[in-house]
Amino acid sequence: MxxxxxxxxxxxxxxxxxxxxxxxxxxxxxxxxxxxxxxSIGMATVYRAIRDLxxxxxxxxxxxxxxxxxxxxxxxxHHHHFECAGCRKVFHVDxxxxxxxxxxxxxFTLEGHEIVLYGKCPGCAASSKSA
Amino acid sequence: MxxxxxxxxxxxxxxxxxxxxxxxxxxxxxxxxxxxxxxSIGMATVYRAIRDLxxxxxxxxxxxxxxxxxxxxxxxxHHHHFECAGCRKVFHVDxxxxxxxxxxxxxFTLEGHEIVLYGKCPGCAASSKSA
DNA sequence: ACCATATTGAGTACGCATTCCCAATACGCT
DNA sequence: AGCGTATTGGGAATGCGTACTCAATATGGT
Numbered sequence: 156m157x158x159x160x161x162x163x164x165x166x167x168x169x170x171x172x173x174x175x176x177x178x179x180x181x182x183x184x185x186x187x188x189x190x191x192x193x194x195s196i197g198m199a200t201v202y203r204a205i206r207d208l209x210x211x212x213x214x215x216x217x218x219x220x221x222x223x224x225x226x227x228x229x230x231x232x233h234h235h236h237f238e239c240a241g242c243r244k245v246f247h248v249d250x251x252x253x254x255x256x257x258x259x260x261x262x263f264t265l266e267g268h269e270i271v272l273y274g275k276c277p278g279c280a281a282s283s284k285s286a
Numbered sequence: 287m288x289x290x291x292x293x294x295x296x297x298x299x300x301x302x303x304x305x306x307x308x309x310x311x312x313x314x315x316x317x318x319x320x321x322x323x324x325x326s327i328g329m330a331t332v333y334r335a336i337r338d339l340x341x342x343x344x345x346x347x348x349x350x351x352x353x354x355x356x357x358x359x360x361x362x363x364h365h366h367h368f369e370c371a372g373c374r375k376v377f378h379v380d381x382x383x384x385x386x387x388x389x390x391x392x393x394f395t396l397e398g399h400e401i402v403l404y405g406k407c408p409g410c411a412a413s414s415k416s417a
Numbered sequence: 418a419c420c421a422t423a424t425t426g427a428g429t430a431c432g433c434a435t436t437c438c439c440a441a442t443a444c445g446c447t
Numbered sequence: 448a449g450c451g452t453a454t455t456g457g458g459a460a461t462g463c464g465t466a467c468t469c470a471a472t473a474t475g476g477t
Contacts, residue, residue: 161423161474182464197426202465220400221349223464237394250389255403258381262408263368269351271400272386277393292444292453313434328456333435354434 160207168192169204170213179217179225179236179245219245219271235270241279248272291338299323300335301344310348310356310367310376350376350402366401372410379403 172188173180180188186201205226208214217225219238225245235248251270259265275283303319304311311319317332336357339345348356350369356376366379382401390396406414 163424163474165425195426199427199466200425203424206466218352220351220402221355224352235389237390240397246391246394248389248391252383252386252389255383255401258366258379258383258401259368259403259405260377260379262411263377263403264406264411265403266371266405268404269400269402270386270389271351272390272394272396273399274390274397275395280393280395294444294454296455326456329434330436330457331455334454337436 164193165189165196165200166204166208168196169201170208173214173226173228178247179227181223181225185226217245218269235272237272237274237276239276239279240273241275241283244276246276295324296320296327296331297335297339299327300332301339304345304357304359309378310358312354312356316357348376349400366403368403368405368407370407370410371404372406372414375407377407 168189168191169185171192172185176184176188182198182201182205185205186196186198189196189201205214209216209226213229214226215229217227217236219225219236222238222243222245227247231247233251235251237246237248238244239246248270255268256265299320299322300316302323303316307315307319313329313332313336316336317327317329320327320332336345340347340357344360345357346360348358348367350356350367353369353374353376358378362378364382366382368377368379369375370377379401386399387396
């Protein structure tokens with residue numbers, strides 16, 4: 156018989172870190188969050204988990220302009236992201252303006268789109284006021 | 287007297303390559319295009335020109351998700367971009383849906399946004415049909 | 418509990434884009 | 448034309464994110 160994949164504390168720690176965070180995380184963020192549960196966990200394990208979980212379709216990558224990719228739980232449906240200019244954290248945005256096809260120049264076939272909002276998250280907006 | 291900056295064939299070649307291309311270019315693209323005019327030009331010069339011209343405000347960087355930054359002539363006003371899934375070239379998109387503030391979650395301050403369209407440019411749409 | 422083997426952790430290696438280094442060269446003011 | 452100096456070219460060096468190596472360990476079916 157072929158053993159495909161084992162359930163390890165490390166992978167569980169990474170998945171629950173991602174669930175708890177509720178926002179797309181960098182590998183670095185995942186490492187720190189997972190270390191709370193499994194102190195000895197290393198970067199290589201985080202990257203392997205990201206690769207394997209992505210292959211299984213349980214994780215999806217979020218590419219952002221000029222930033223390292225983040226990872227979020229898959230199955231959230233079409234949505235976009237908000238990057239805070241203060242803490243650089245990335246949050247989910249549930250709406251979509253739709254109807255972007257009219258923006259595409261003539262002759263271009265539109266297959267998809269990405270929208271990224273920039274600004275301050277509630278925490279950073281508050282601290283920049285008090286500063 | 288302080289000599290600030292000299293006009294060199296290299297910098298002129300890079301600027302005119304950018305004007306001729308009429309789309310945001312990678313440093314690599316700029317190198318190749320500039321080599322048509324100044325055969326001996328090297329990457330270091332391209333990167334220096336990008337830095338200096340950006341500092342002067344004549345060039346602006348275009349960051350795209352999961353792709354190396356492109357550079358375009360500054361002063362084009364608010365616009366977005368279209369990345370071809372075939373040739374990976376990036377094109378200008380002149381419209382903007384506007385009114386993205388309502389997408390931002392409650393408590394978030396919106397300061398800017400980026401929209402990237404994906405699909406096929408006219409050339410790649412044609413070649414994928416014939417293939 | 419045993420054992421075959423998938424997984425881990427730490428360091429090392431890698432790929433890529435970008436910058437540095439420095440002697441040779443080109444610019445442009447006089 | 449002469450000269451001081453900014454610029455060039457190209458190879459080497461850097462920084463960063465990510466993948467590999469391999470001995471030690473943990474997992475889970477029996």
